[in-house]
Amino acid sequence: MALYRSGLDPWADPLAALQRIQNEVNRAFGGTRPRAAPEFPPLNVWRGEDGVVVVAEVPGVALGDLEITVHQNTLTIRGRREPDVGGADVTFHRREREFGAFARTVTLPFHVDPDQVRAGAHAGILTIELPRPEAEKPKRIEIKTA
Amino acid sequence: MIDQTSGQQPVAEDRPETTRNRPVFSPPTDIYETADALVVSMEMPGVEPDGVDVTLDKRVLTITGVGTSVEPEGFALSHAEYRVGDYERAFTLSENIDRDGIEAALRDGVLRLTLPKVKPAPAKTISVKAG
Numbered sequence: 001m002a003l004y005r006s007g008l009d010p011w012a013d014p015l016a017a018l019q020r021i022q023n024e025v026n027r028a029f030g031g032t033r034p035r036a037a038p039e040f041p042p043l044n045v046w047r048g049e050d051g052v053v054v055v056a057e058v059p060g061v062a063l064g065d066l067e068i069t070v071h072q073n074t075l076t077i078r079g080r081r082e083p084d085v086g087g088a089d090v091t092f093h094r095r096e097r098e099f100g101a102f103a104r105t106v107t108l109p110f111h112v113d114p115d116q117v118r119a120g121a122h123a124g125i126l127t128i129e130l131p132r133p134e135a136e137k138p139k140r141i142e143i144k145t146a
Numbered sequence: 147m148i149d150q151t152s153g154q155q156p157v158a159e160d161r162p163e164t165t166r167n168r169p170v171f172s173p174p175t176d177i178y179e180t181a182d183a184l185v186v187s188m189e190m191p192g193v194e195p196d197g198v199d200v201t202l203d204k205r206v207l208t209i210t211g212v213g214t215s216v217e218p219e220g221f222a223l224s225h226a227e228y229r230v231g232d233y234e235r236a237f238t239l240s241e242n243i244d245r246d247g248i249e250a251a252l253r254d255g256v257l258r259l260t261l262p263k264v265k266p267a268p269a270k271t272i273s274v275k276a277g
Binding site for chain 2: 039040043044045046047048049050051053055057058059060062064083084085087089090091092093094095096097098121123124125127129
């Protein structure tokens with residue numbers, strides 16, 4: 001076994017041995033595994049009895065630059081991240097932020113009335129409240145005994 | 147670490163642990179230089195203006211931000227692609243910065259710092275008097 005190297009007693013510190021295995025696995029896979037392009041914006045979805053709240057991190061995007069559409073049970077968020085560089089005569093030291101068009105689609109567990117949907121953005125966090133229509137709410141069925 | 151949650155910002159490593167049990171992210175940053183200033187723009191979604199702290203100590207510019215979370219009452223998180231945490235980054239500046247002229251603006255979760263360069267002192271002619 002390659003893991004039991006001479007001079008190293010794996011039982012002296014089992015956590016260190018595990019850590020070493022993890023490091024080796026990460027080294028073997030971490031560098032070669034192609035990372036999927038991160039989806040923008042990242043979404044957190046909150047579910048409750050009264051509906052769904054979708055929260056997204058959209059730094060640098062104003063609410064006016066977002067297009068939120070609801071069709072039946074599909075929510076779509078579209079927008080564009082524009083670079084805020086002023087002037088052409090600039091030299092970049094670091095360029096880590098990403099810009100361009102984005103779109104995300106969320107399939108909801110119920111049909112939504114578009115007039116009931118409320119959206120707000122604050123500090124780069126977009127919140128979309130999607131209430132569940134009364135007709136779509138689960139109904140309690142009374143069981144009658146004969 | 148093998149990180150499958152690709153949408154998450156990288157967690158800042160190699161620094162002492164924080165007392166608060168929440169991640170500290172290394173926010174994506176653009177830095178560019180114009181003729182008279184250095185501009186830093188950093189994505190910090192969820193940070194309020196009073197949650198940002200910018201310090202320039204000698205040549206080290208440190209920016210920290212405390213993220214606020216949106217937790218709708220009566221709802222349970224069923225799908226998560228990002229975590230709420232704090233932000234921290236530090237840069238060593240090579241330019242001489244006019245400390246009193248630093249401007250910071252936070253808009254839509256993006257912090258924009260304008261660090262004006264120190265203007266070179268105008269050349270001074272020293273007249274030599276004959277003794």
